Amino acid sequence: MKAQDLKNSILQLAVQGKLVPQDPSDEPAGELLERIREERAELIEQKKIRRPKGGESVIYREGNSWFERCGKSEPACIDDEIPFDIPESWEWARLETVTSYIQRGKSPRYSSIEKYPVVAQKCNQWSGFSLKLAKFIDPDTVASYAEERILRDGDLLWNSTGIGTLGRMAVYDSHVNKYGWAVADSHVTVIRTKESWLDFRFAYLYFAGPSVQLRIEDQASGSTKQKELAQETVRNYLIPIPPIEEQRLIVEKVNELMPLVEEYGRLEDAREKLDAELPDRLRKSVLQLAVEGKLVPQDPSDEPAGELLERIRGERGELVKQKKIRNPKGRESVIYREGGSWYERRGKSEPVCIDDEIPFDIPESWEWARLESLCRVIVDCPHSTPQYLANETGYIAIDTNCIDDRWHQTDGRNLSKESYESRVSKYVPQIGDIVFTREGSIGRSVILARENVCLGQRVMLMSTEPYALYNKYCQIVLSSAYAWLIYKKANVGTGVKHINVATVKSLLVPIPPLAEQRRIVEKVDQIMKLIGA
Structure with a gap:
């Protein structure tokens, strides 16, 4: 059961007489109403309250x-108006006959002077009464308000207009009114009770409950x-x-139960x-386990x-000599394990320990490598806005708005x-290349599945070495919690945050054997289908 349903059930049980037992020694409600009628007659005679239209x-x-009798009219059966059964010691009454004042507020003349x-x-919120959002009355008009319009503790403030706000009720509390004076505007009806007639707190429970709230718009x-x-x-x-x-x-019983309902609601939320x-x-957990080598077992028969x-470095060296690809800035990175540490050597420079960059341990058959060393090309988008067309042309550009966070274009x-x-x-982007968002919604990626695609704004592209880095495994690395921490630290810019292409190129990638990369991708796909992610 939802917390709101539980609250409604308690309120309904309360006003149907099913929350506390009836006490035979209590004065029956019939006698209470008879006394109220006598007191009201006196007040009407003294012109302190108005006589109901059509008689009491x-x-x-x-x-x-x-049955109902109004004044001297003939009684009429009102069974079709009665919403539910009540105990024998209870009665039904019209609200006007058990209250001392019911009046809509009036439209004020507002002022910037925060006094009235x-x-x-x-x-008026279900969470309580507050004047934080109140406006203020022109001090020159205060004298025009009759004494009865000045709000008093225990007044019920009922929203009487609107959609969604209609019927919302609060109880006026002078303790939260530092101004010491307040009136209602024309969208709020004030209901005032007498302590010996009707407990305003009980009336609040009734009007806040489902028997009223579910029917109020009708x-x-x-x-x-x-x-x-x-x-x-x-x-x-x-x-x-x-x-x-x-x-x-x-009221006491409801007040005792409501904190429990609220706690239930917090747990539900x-x-x-x-x-x-x-x-x-x-x-996120699955992707992180995947890049740490903990999602599928290692196979000793895989090529380490x-x-x-x-082998890839040898092939890339040949391509550099043939000027088919460029040498990475600072020369090709070679990362290797020696003893209990990791080192990186670039070209003929001295090796440097990079233990402080290594984020987690990997299996013995795995290695670390810079992303740039695993891609044939990594390119940024042109820094210009293309002229987009409304009609389909067969040529499309992809930007951050075209990629969701689940690898879909x-x-x-x-x-x-x-x-x-x-x-x-x-x-020229090829099928199988990865487009990666580096500005705005950083870290999203998609594998191109069609030709005639170019880069729009705020994205970059990488074409992985297919025999070193499986593009779908690369996506997993780019989307892992490990990579996200790097993006967060590298986020720069005074306006829209972005990460530099150099940051992406230098990303350390945990490299399993190629066969294991494919097993990891298959396992990730299986799990994602199961969890609906």
């Missing part, structure tokens, strides 16, 4: 039905854009009346948050990554053949 309502039970606050709908007038609860509708609301002592016991985050957490890299932006050719003059 008297509701009584006869047999299995409920006016309670608007936004001041009882309001207006359109789907604006609903309004007429003042007469509020006055004529039926409310169950327990004996006055039982009203107080009900935490669980729902965990449920929502779990696939992403699992995805060291031999693989040695979600879109592409059309451009002319001429624009496309100008953007691929240095390198």
